Amino acid sequence: MEKTMKINGKQVSFTDEANLLEVIRKAGIELPTFCYHSELSVYGACRMCLVEDDNGRIMAACSTPPRPGMSIRTHTERLIRQRRVTLELLLANHDRECTTCVKSGNCRLQELANILGIGEIRFGQKNGRLPIDDSSPAIVRDPNKCILCGDCVRMCEEVQGVGVLGFAYRGSNAKVVPPFNKNISEVNCVDCGQCAAVCPTGALTIASHMEKVWSALHDPQKTVVAQIAPAVRVSLGEEFGLKPGTPATGKVVGALKKIGFDKVFDTCFAADVTAIEESCEFLERISKNQRLPQFTSCCPAWVKYVELHYPQYKDNISTCRSPQQMFGSLMKGIYAKAIGTDSENIFVVSIMPCTAKKSEAKREEFFKNGVPDVDAVLTTQELARIIREAGVVFDEVEEMPFDMPLGFATGGGIIFGGSKGVATAVMRVIGKEPDFKTDKDNPNIKTAEIDYNARKIKVATVSGLGNAKKLLEDLRAGNKYYDLIEVMACSGGCIGGGGQPQPNSNDIRKSRKQGLFGHEKLMQLKSPLENPVIKDLYKDNLGEPGSAKAHAMLHTTYTNRKRINESICFFEEQLNTAKKRVVKVCVGTCCYLSGAYDLFSTLKDKLSQEDFKDKVELAATFCFENCTQSPCVMVDDVLIGEATVEKVINEILKQTAVQ
Ligand code: SF4
Ligand code: SF4
Ligand code: SF4
Ligand code: FES
Ligand code: FES
Incomplete structure (x- = not known):
C-alpha cells in the first residue's frame, strides 16, 4: 500500500522501503553513507546519513523505518555541520596518503571529503602506523586506512558465512582485525575478496600482480599470453563509462594486444573442457552411486571453504581443475609449441573477476618442476589500471578477435561466468538443458530435475558462501538431496567476483549477468561437445574424456585444511x-x-x-x-x-x- 511522508517539505510516497534512506534515495536525494549496504544488515555507526525531523530530532536515516506523515529534512545547516565534523574526525584518524593509495579515485572517503568540501582537518593526525598485512595471496589489509564502518565484517559473516573479520578493542583503540590480531593468511579466510569489494576506503584492497605482468611484458624472452574469464568481458567497460553488462570482448582483446600481449585467448575454451570432464566424472559417479552429490570445482574460494570448514565433503568436489588451471596446464603442456614457444618461456596471465584465483594459481598442485601453470592473475580492476597505465585510450581501441586455437568457445563455456552457468554447461554435455526454478524452501537455491536414463537427476545451484553453508547443513541433516550442486562463492557467480569493478551491487550484477547470458544466446554452438578445437584436443592428445592423460593434465586433489585434524586428535x-x-x-x-x-x-x-x-x-x-x-x-x-x-x-x- 502506498503511504506518504514529507522530505524537505515535499510530499513523497513510499511502500515497503525498509528505512528512510531508501525513501530519500528513491526521491532522488543523495545522502552520504559509509556503513549502509542494502545487502547487509543495518549497522548505523558512521553517522553520515543523519536527518532531522520538524522537532529538531536527529536520527540515522539508514536505521529509521519510514512512517506515514513523517516530515524530515536532509541538508539543514546543523546536519551539514555535523557531517563535516564526523568526516573530519574520520580523516584525522586516517592515513591520508591518497597520492600513493591504490583506491585513490574510487574511494568513498575521498569522494565524500570532496562533496562535503572538507578543506582542512582541525583535529591533528593520529600518531603511529600499524603494520600492513599483505600475507594473503588475495587481499591486502591496511588498518591505517580503516574507518570502522564494519562493512567487511558483515560481508564476511553475513553473506559469506566465514566470519574471520571482527571488531577488537574499544574507544579510540577500536580496530577491525582477524581473530587475535593474526594475519589474514593465518585464519580461515577463503580469499573471495568480497570484503575488499565493499570496503569504502583503501583499508582492504586486492593483492596486485601488476608489477609481475609488466616485467614479463618487458622481457623479450617471454611469450606473454592472456586468458580472459567470461565475466570480465561484461564488466570491464564499467571502468571506462560503459553500462554494466555491455559486452566488450573485442575491445578487451584489442587493448591487451596494444599493451603488448603476444596472444590473447579465451578462458571459455577451457570452461568447455571443464564441462566435458566434469560431466564424464558425474556420469561415472551416478553409475556407481558414489561420491554424490558432486560439487562443482571451478570456484577456488568454494574449494578452500570446503577444505577449511567442511572437509568431510572434500571427496564430493569434482576433481576437475578450474577453467583457469585447465587453461594453464593445456597452454604450457600442449599448446606452447603450437604458438612457437616452449613451456619455460611462456608467461600465462589470467584476467579474472576473482581474487581467489590469485590464491588458486599458487596451490602447489598447479606447479610443475617449480613452475606455475598460471604465472600471474589480474583482476578486472587491475586490467583497467594496466590499460590506463599503458596509455591506451579504451574508447578508441579497435576490436579484435581472440587468437586461435584457444580462443574458440561455445555458449556453454561463456555462461560459466554467472550462477547456474556451470551446471547448465555440464548438463548440456549429457544432452539436457536444465530449467531451473527457485527452491520452495530457500529462495537462494535454484533447482532442476532432469530425466536421464530412466532416473531423475536432481541439480541445484547456489551462490554466496553463506547460502552454500545453509545448503551443506541441510545435506548434513538429511533434509535435502541433490546429485549435482554448483556452488559459486560470490553472489550471482563470478560476475559478482571480488575483483570486479566497484560498485558491485545487486542491480549491477544482474545487468552483467543479462549481458553475459544475452551474448550467449547469439552463439550458434551451445554444447561444449560441439567445440571443434576440443574435439581435436581429445583426438590428438588426450584420448577420451576422463582418460589417464586427461586426469593427469586436467584434474587435481584436495586437502583437509581444518585446523584440527580429527584423524590424529580425538575429543x-x-x-x-x-x-x-x-x-x-x-x-x-x-x-x-x-x-x-x-x-x-x-x-x-x-x-x-x-x-x-x-x-x-x-x-x-x-x-x-x-x-x-x-x-x-x-x-x-x-x-x-x-x-x-x-x-x-x-x-x-x-x-x-x-x-
Ligand atoms: S576474502 Fe572473503 S573470507 Fe577472506 S576476509 Fe574477505 S570476505 Fe572474509
Ligand atoms: S576495513 Fe574497510 S570495510 Fe572494513 S571496517 Fe575498515 S573501512 Fe570499513
Ligand atoms: S564465484 Fe567466481 S569470482 Fe567468486 S570466488 Fe568463485 S571463482 Fe572467484
Ligand atoms: S549509513 Fe547510516 S549510519 Fe552509516
Ligand atoms: S581457548 Fe579458552 S582456555 Fe583455551
Missing part, C-alpha cells in the same frame, strides 16, 4: 577413562593460536613412549575459560596455564608420585 567424549591420568589439551581459539595444536602433537609423541603408554590418556577439548593464560592443559583436575610439554610431564609425574 573428550572418546576418552578411555580406564587409564590413570587424563590429560586434556584445550584447542579453543585462544589456545590454538598460542600453539596448542603443536603442544598436542608433541605430547602425543611423548605420551606414547614406554613410560607413559597405557597409563595416560590424551584428548583435545575446548575452552577452560582461562584464555588469558593460553595454551591451557588440564592434568586430571589441575589446570596448567601457559602450558609447555615440560610443565605437563612434571604435573603427570607429580600426580603419579602422590598416588
Whole structure:
C-alpha cells in the first residue's frame, strides 16, 4: 500500500522501503553513507546519513523505518555541520596518503571529503602506523586506512558465512582485525575478496600482480599470453563509462594486444573442457552411486571453504581443475609449441573477476618442476589500471578477435561466468538443458530435475558462501538431496567476483549477468561437445574424456585444511577413562593460536613412549575459560596455564608420585 511522508517539505510516497534512506534515495536525494549496504544488515555507526525531523530530532536515516506523515529534512545547516565534523574526525584518524593509495579515485572517503568540501582537518593526525598485512595471496589489509564502518565484517559473516573479520578493542583503540590480531593468511579466510569489494576506503584492497605482468611484458624472452574469464568481458567497460553488462570482448582483446600481449585467448575454451570432464566424472559417479552429490570445482574460494570448514565433503568436489588451471596446464603442456614457444618461456596471465584465483594459481598442485601453470592473475580492476597505465585510450581501441586455437568457445563455456552457468554447461554435455526454478524452501537455491536414463537427476545451484553453508547443513541433516550442486562463492557467480569493478551491487550484477547470458544466446554452438578445437584436443592428445592423460593434465586433489585434524586428535567424549591420568589439551581459539595444536602433537609423541603408554590418556577439548593464560592443559583436575610439554610431564609425574 502506498503511504506518504514529507522530505524537505515535499510530499513523497513510499511502500515497503525498509528505512528512510531508501525513501530519500528513491526521491532522488543523495545522502552520504559509509556503513549502509542494502545487502547487509543495518549497522548505523558512521553517522553520515543523519536527518532531522520538524522537532529538531536527529536520527540515522539508514536505521529509521519510514512512517506515514513523517516530515524530515536532509541538508539543514546543523546536519551539514555535523557531517563535516564526523568526516573530519574520520580523516584525522586516517592515513591520508591518497597520492600513493591504490583506491585513490574510487574511494568513498575521498569522494565524500570532496562533496562535503572538507578543506582542512582541525583535529591533528593520529600518531603511529600499524603494520600492513599483505600475507594473503588475495587481499591486502591496511588498518591505517580503516574507518570502522564494519562493512567487511558483515560481508564476511553475513553473506559469506566465514566470519574471520571482527571488531577488537574499544574507544579510540577500536580496530577491525582477524581473530587475535593474526594475519589474514593465518585464519580461515577463503580469499573471495568480497570484503575488499565493499570496503569504502583503501583499508582492504586486492593483492596486485601488476608489477609481475609488466616485467614479463618487458622481457623479450617471454611469450606473454592472456586468458580472459567470461565475466570480465561484461564488466570491464564499467571502468571506462560503459553500462554494466555491455559486452566488450573485442575491445578487451584489442587493448591487451596494444599493451603488448603476444596472444590473447579465451578462458571459455577451457570452461568447455571443464564441462566435458566434469560431466564424464558425474556420469561415472551416478553409475556407481558414489561420491554424490558432486560439487562443482571451478570456484577456488568454494574449494578452500570446503577444505577449511567442511572437509568431510572434500571427496564430493569434482576433481576437475578450474577453467583457469585447465587453461594453464593445456597452454604450457600442449599448446606452447603450437604458438612457437616452449613451456619455460611462456608467461600465462589470467584476467579474472576473482581474487581467489590469485590464491588458486599458487596451490602447489598447479606447479610443475617449480613452475606455475598460471604465472600471474589480474583482476578486472587491475586490467583497467594496466590499460590506463599503458596509455591506451579504451574508447578508441579497435576490436579484435581472440587468437586461435584457444580462443574458440561455445555458449556453454561463456555462461560459466554467472550462477547456474556451470551446471547448465555440464548438463548440456549429457544432452539436457536444465530449467531451473527457485527452491520452495530457500529462495537462494535454484533447482532442476532432469530425466536421464530412466532416473531423475536432481541439480541445484547456489551462490554466496553463506547460502552454500545453509545448503551443506541441510545435506548434513538429511533434509535435502541433490546429485549435482554448483556452488559459486560470490553472489550471482563470478560476475559478482571480488575483483570486479566497484560498485558491485545487486542491480549491477544482474545487468552483467543479462549481458553475459544475452551474448550467449547469439552463439550458434551451445554444447561444449560441439567445440571443434576440443574435439581435436581429445583426438590428438588426450584420448577420451576422463582418460589417464586427461586426469593427469586436467584434474587435481584436495586437502583437509581444518585446523584440527580429527584423524590424529580425538575429543573428550572418546576418552578411555580406564587409564590413570587424563590429560586434556584445550584447542579453543585462544589456545590454538598460542600453539596448542603443536603442544598436542608433541605430547602425543611423548605420551606414547614406554613410560607413559597405557597409563595416560590424551584428548583435545575446548575452552577452560582461562584464555588469558593460553595454551591451557588440564592434568586430571589441575589446570596448567601457559602450558609447555615440560610443565605437563612434571604435573603427570607429580600426580603419579602422590598416588
Ligand atoms: S576474502 Fe572473503 S573470507 Fe577472506 S576476509 Fe574477505 S570476505 Fe572474509
Ligand atoms: S576495513 Fe574497510 S570495510 Fe572494513 S571496517 Fe575498515 S573501512 Fe570499513
Ligand atoms: S564465484 Fe567466481 S569470482 Fe567468486 S570466488 Fe568463485 S571463482 Fe572467484
Ligand atoms: S549509513 Fe547510516 S549510519 Fe552509516
Ligand atoms: S581457548 Fe583455551 S582456555 Fe579458552
